[in-house]
Amino acid sequence: MSASILEKFRVCGVTGLKVDPKAETLIKMNAVVAVVCFLIGVSAAIGLVLTRWEAVHALDAMMYYRFLTLHGLNMLIFFIIFFEMAVLYFAAPVLINGRLPAPFVGWIAFALMVIGAIMVDTMVFQGKADVLFTSYPPLKADPLYYLGIILFAVGALTVVLHFFGSLIINKREGSYTGGMPLVTFGALTAAIIAVITLLHGALIYIPTFLWSIGLLEMDAQVYRLIFWGLGHSSQQINVAAMVAIWYFLAAITVGGVVLNEKISRTAFVLYILFISMASAHHLLVDPGMGAAWKVWNTSYAMYLAVLASMIHGFTVPAGIELGQRLRGYVNGTFDWLRRAPWSDPGFSGLVLSVIIFGFFGGITGVTIGTEQINIIAHNTLRIPGHFHVTVVGGTALAFMAVTYYVLPLIFQRRVAFWGMAKLQPYVFGIGITIMGIGMSFLGSFGIPRRHWDSTFANAPFPVEVHPAVNLLQAVFGIGGLMAAVGGLMFVAIAVVSVFFGKRVTKEAIESGASGLPPGVLKLPAQTHSGVAVRKVHDAGAPGTMILVFIFLACFVVYYFVNWKVLSFLWKIG
Amino acid sequence: MTNPQDNQKVPWGQQLFERPLLLLGLGLLVMFVFYTIWGLIEIFSLPQATLP
Numbered sequence: 001m002s003a004s005i006l007e008k009f010r011v012c013g014v015t016g017l018k019v020d021p022k023a024e025t026l027i028k029m030n031a032v033v034a035v036v037c038f039l040i041g042v043s044a045a046i047g048l049v050l051t052r053w054e055a056v057h058a059l060d061a062m063m064y065y066r067f068l069t070l071h072g073l074n075m076l077i078f079f080i081i082f083f084e085m086a087v088l089y090f091a092a093p094v095l096i097n098g099r100l101p102a103p104f105v106g107w108i109a110f111a112l113m114v115i116g117a118i119m120v121d122t123m124v125f126q127g128k129a130d131v132l133f134t135s136y137p138p139l140k141a142d143p144l145y146y147l148g149i150i151l152f153a154v155g156a157l158t159v160v161l162h163f164f165g166s167l168i169i170n171k172r173e174g175s176y177t178g179g180m181p182l183v184t185f186g187a188l189t190a191a192i193i194a195v196i197t198l199l200h201g202a203l204i205y206i207p208t209f210l211w212s213i214g215l216l217e218m219d220a221q222v223y224r225l226i227f228w229g230l231g232h233s234s235q236q237i238n239v240a241a242m243v244a245i246w247y248f249l250a251a252i253t254v255g256g257v258v259l260n261e262k263i264s265r266t267a268f269v270l271y272i273l274f275i276s277m278a279s280a281h282h283l284l285v286d287p288g289m290g291a292a293w294k295v296w297n298t299s300y301a302m303y304l305a306v307l308a309s310m311i312h313g314f315t316v317p318a319g320i321e322l323g324q325r326l327r328g329y330v331n332g333t334f335d336w337l338r339r340a341p342w343s344d345p346g347f348s349g350l351v352l353s354v355i356i357f358g359f360f361g362g363i364t365g366v367t368i369g370t371e372q373i374n375i376i377a378h379n380t381l382r383i384p385g386h387f388h389v390t391v392v393g394g395t396a397l398a399f400m401a402v403t404y405y406v407l408p409l410i411f412q413r414r415v416a417f418w419g420m421a422k423l424q425p426y427v428f429g430i431g432i433t434i435m436g437i438g439m440s441f442l443g444s445f446g447i448p449r450r451h452w453d454s455t456f457a458n459a460p461f462p463v464e465v466h467p468a469v470n471l472l473q474a475v476f477g478i479g480g481l482m483a484a485v486g487g488l489m490f491v492a493i494a495v496v497s498v499f500f501g502k503r504v505t506k507e508a509i510e511s512g513a514s515g516l517p518p519g520v521l522k523l524p525a526q527t528h529s530g531v532a533v534r535k536v537h538d539a540g541a542p543g544t545m546i547l548v549f550i551f552l553a554c555f556v557v558y559y560f561v562n563w564k565v566l567s568f569l570w571k572i573g
Numbered sequence: 574m575t576n577p578q579d580n581q582k583v584p585w586g587q588q589l590f591e592r593p594l595l596l597l598g599l600g601l602l603v604m605f606v607f608y609t610i611w612g613l614i615e616i617f618s619l620p621q622a623t624l625p
């Protein structure tokens with residue numbers, strides 16, 4: 001790399017990374033747009049909560065479906081993917097000390113994505129696309145809706161390819177030697193899954209666009225198959241990006257160590273190979289698909305990806321425990337946990353994300369994704385109950401947590417409303433968990449998802465709704481509103497910090513000014529040798545081991561109970 | 574940069590980790606074979622339903 005390019009880099013005062021300002025600007029732009037989409041999504045969520053909570057039942061049926069479409073698209077697609085684009089630009093070139101190969105391409109991609117998102121939202125607002133984010137045919141939206149999705153996807157694919165280029169070119173130019181950092185490897189995993197996802201996106205949305213202008217026939221079953229190659233795989237981009245962020249946050253908040261690079265990387269490779277095929281769980285009740293295809297894709301092969309998640313679910317907390325022990329918290333089994341920086345939103349967000357995703361999300365997901373058990377959960381509120389603890393309590397919360405470090409390190413701003421920021425992960429995380437539990441139980445009582453009227457007032461036959469449902473709806477509603485408040489707190493903090501925040505200066509860091517998370521004030525040291533290190537390594541992670549066995553016990557019980565419930569469906573004898 | 578001699582000592586697992594495009598190819602292969610292509614075969618080999 002020529003010296004003139006190097007001079008244009010900013011050297012980060014905290015991490016020592018060389019930051020290409022062109023990459024930095026793209027990180028900022030993508031992150032800001034992500035937050036705007038999140039705000040739209042939260043606003044819609046409030047309407048949804050207040051409608052599904054039958055005691056309030058605020059929106060009429062039409063508006064409920066419009067809000068649901070708006071929420072699904074702006075949260076699951078726009079917010080998450082814009083944020084992931086920022087993560088990719090951070091993983092390479094920034095984390096590998098490299099340069100952005102083609103900033104111009106980055107801007108074109110960004111423009112495509114923004115234009116696409118605006119087109120889609122405009123169609124939804126105009127009532128020309130009340131098709132939910134899945135847009136299953138024969139439901140038909142305005143052609144511009146599909147075109148918007150296609151533009152967005154082409155933009156995202158361009159960013160992903162740019163990321164590959166960045167990895168390869170910077171390696172060739174010697175920006176980094178040896179292996180890429182683990183966090184970058186996690187982002188690479190996300191990028192590979194993104195290619196799988198976006199290819200399915202192209203395969204389905206281009207024909208669907210042609211169908212919408214009357215040029216093509218569309219087969220509903222083929223649509224569902226290919227659509228979920230997009231719709232589900234995209235969730236695995238989230239998982240991979242989230243895990244990469246977990247490793248990053250563990251390191252920067254408490255000096256978390258990577259127990260074993262080989263194992264963590266192998267787990268990422270298992271994701272690359274086996275996680276996308278779990279898309280089949282969306283088709284578990286589809287008559288067109290055979291049992292062998294269903295079972296192979298959602299159980300046997302896919303369990304290798306579950307194994308990978310369990311590996312990360314162990315190595316991240318164990319890495320945190322070892323990091324804490326290396327920092328001197330060696331007493332007892334859980335001293336490291338008690339004395340962790342719970343008022344650092346980067347840390348509390350990380351821990352809540354691991355717990356909510358792994359514990360609530362993982363256990364429910366593996367269970368309801370089982371071919372046989374799925375029949376008692378499919379299309380009930382158990383499904384959104386599950387994915388709000390994975391993609392929201394897990395991924396979105398991890399994205400929020402890392403934002404508390406992105407603001408000072410990339411935007412160079414101190415976090416505004418620091419006192420509120422310390423609470424935000426708790427409000428959001430606990431709120432979404434309560435809502436998820438409420439939804440899960442409502443689903444167990446047979447309340448469907450995507451349904452405006454939980455009482456079935458106009459059904460052609462009388463439907464008996466269990467009285468417990470009223471209570472559960474209140475739990476769901478209160479949890480949902482709490483999560484929405486947590487979401488709005490996040491938006492307020494992010495927006496005010498970016499546009500009005502005080503700049504991060506050397507003096508501010510030295511004087512420990514407010515709005516700077518502990519990892520920025522003093523980057524936790526990473527020591528890898530010496531007597532103390534030996535001792536800690538010999539002691540291992542006893543606290544995490546106990547937590548892991550509690551987790552496994554709950555898993556077994558939940559799994560068994562569901563088989564038991566399933567057995568009630570058919571009375572034998 | 575590493576010279577070719579160092580390269581020989583890199584274990585194969587590590588070499589796999591350092592080859593983004595190979596990983597990409599494998600990921601695409603598994604997904605398309607087991608999910609997409611097999612799935613399409615399932616759909617197109619469905620017998621025609623008889624009219625009620």
Ligand code: HEM
Binds near residue numbers: 048068
């Ligand atoms: C801020 C707090 C949030 C609340 C209170 C909330 C609440 C809800 C509610 C009540 C529903 C409707 C369920 C139904 O009637 O079937 C829903 C659906 C959904 N939510 Fe959220 N949500 C939140 C955040 C998110 C986030 C951050 C994401 C994604 C990253 C997300 C993704 C989805 C998806 C994909 C659906 C399903 C849409 C559909 O069925 O078409 N939500 N949410």
Ligand SMILES: [Cu+2]
Binds near residue numbers: 231235278279282
């Ligand atoms: Cu899925």
